[in-house]
Amino acid sequence: MPISENKARSLRGELYHAFTPELVAERRRCARACTKYNKAGEDETMTRRRQVELWKDVVGDTRPLPPRKEGSTEADDEELLGSEPWVEAPFHADYGTNVRLGEGVFINFNCTIIDTCLVSIGSRTLLAPNVSLYSGTHPLDPDLRNGTNGPESGKPITIEEDVWIGGNVTICPGVTVGRGSTVGAGSVVTKVSCTTSHILSLRKTCADTCAPECGAIHGCGRKPSKGYQASAEKYHYRGGESRYSKNRGRCLSSRRRDRVCRCSRSHKDLVASLAR
Numbered sequence: 001m002p003i004s005e006n007k008a009r010s011l012r013g014e015l016y017h018a019f020t021p022e023l024v025a026e027r028r029r030c031a032r033a034c035t036k037y038n039k040a041g042e043d044e045t046m047t048r049r050r051q052v053e054l055w056k057d058v059v060g061d062t063r064p065l066p067p068r069k070e071g072s073t074e075a076d077d078e079e080l081l082g083s084e085p086w087v088e089a090p091f092h093a094d095y096g097t098n099v100r101l102g103e104g105v106f107i108n109f110n111c112t113i114i115d116t117c118l119v120s121i122g123s124r125t126l127l128a129p130n131v132s133l134y135s136g137t138h139p140l141d142p143d144l145r146n147g148t149n150g151p152e153s154g155k156p157i158t159i160e161e162d163v164w165i166g167g168n169v170t171i172c173p174g175v176t177v178g179r180g181s182t183v184g185a186g187s188v189v190t191k192v193s194c195t196t197s198h199i200l201s202l203r204k205t206c207a208d209t210c211a212p213e214c215g216a217i218h219g220c221g222r223k224p225s226k227g228y229q230a231s232a233e234k235y236h237y238r239g240g241e242s243r244y245s246k247n248r249g250r251c252l253s254s255r256r257r258d259r260v261c262r263c264s265r266s267h268k269d270l271v272a273s274l275a276r
Contacts, residue, residue, distance in 0.1 A: 011098070013117055015139075015151035023095075030096040033058040041089030048078045055087055060097035087111070094136070102161065107131070116154030117173070122161035128185065130168045133157050137173045 007023060010016040017023075037054045040046050052065060065084075068077050085105040091112075093099055098115035101107075102123030109129050113119050116136035121127075136154040139145045155174030159165070163177050166185030171177070175189050183189060 010116055010152075010154065011118070013153055013155050015153050018116075018152050019148050026095050026097070030058065030093055033096060034090075034092055037087075037091065038089040047074060048081055052081055052084045055085070058091070058093065058096045059099045059101075098135075108167075114154075116152070117156040119157045121159045122163065122179065124161055125159055125163040125165070127165045128167035128169070131165055132170045133159075134170065135173050 004020070004022055006016050006020055010018075010023070033054075037058050040050065040054055049065065049068065056062075056065075066080055069080070072080070083103040085101040085103075085107070087101075087105075087107040088109040088111075090109060091107065093113045093115055095115050098118050099113055100118065100120040102121060102125065104124045105121050105126075107121075107127045108131070111127055111130075112132045114132075114134045114136045119133050119135050135157045136152060138152055139150065144150055157171055157173065158176040159171070160177065160179040160181075162180045163183070164181075165171075165177075165183045166187070168186050169183050170188045171183075172188070172190045175191065177183065177189065
């Protein structure tokens with residue numbers, strides 16, 4: 001079925017209008033499917049096959065499931081569907097049809113996906129509770145933004161295979177989280193593109209950090225200076241060096257203190273965030 005130019009612009013990440021009859025109807029369809037899925041999660045008699053069928057309704061996946069084998073038990077059928085993603089209720093999405101999950105993905109409860117553009121999650125990736133993935137955004141100019149009468153846009157989100165995302169993480173438009181990465185609990189990820197790295201959550205009191213093997217990592221919204229890199233124990237930047245004092249439990253800078261986090265978290269707490 002052909003789509004409108006307005007919807008095509010939204011999928012391309014261009015400015016579009018979200019409150020057209022076409023897109024409103026698609027969001028309402030997804031809301032109904034999510035409500036049905038979430039309510040079914042309260043039914044103790046719901047089978048794994050029924051759960052997967054309801055999930056496929058949410059994301060608009062019309063591919064048939066493998067048929068249940070004659071004489072098989074419920075446990076046998078669960079094994080047959082073992083590669084299907086497991087999503088705990090409640091779950092919420094905007095459209096659902098722009099969500100792609102790989103095999104063996106687990107999403108814990110209270111996940112929200114704003115899938116204005118494609119949101120893809122690679123195989124064997126784990127999402128803790130209260131994770132939010134926002135592929136939609138708005139113009140920064142308030143005159144252009146103009147409430148419900150103004151245009152919106154988006155950028156795709158890609159989470160590659162074998163990623164672990166901690167609780168209460170927010171991932172913003174255009175982000176790619178590389179294969180094998182771990183995102184610490186409470187992180188706000190805005191510009192990360194990395195592979196097999198650890199993203200430390202420094203909470204709201206800390207400046208953004210950069211892992212040595214990764215790009216910019218954002219924990220509280222501040223942008224690190226050019227050339228600035230940090231790890232759990234040392235912070236470096238051009239023109240000077242600051243060190244993380246284990247004894248005093250705070251960041252010490254020899255110069256340009258505005259570039260360095262003045263947090264009160266101990267080294268032990270910082271490293272422990274990886275385990276959350």
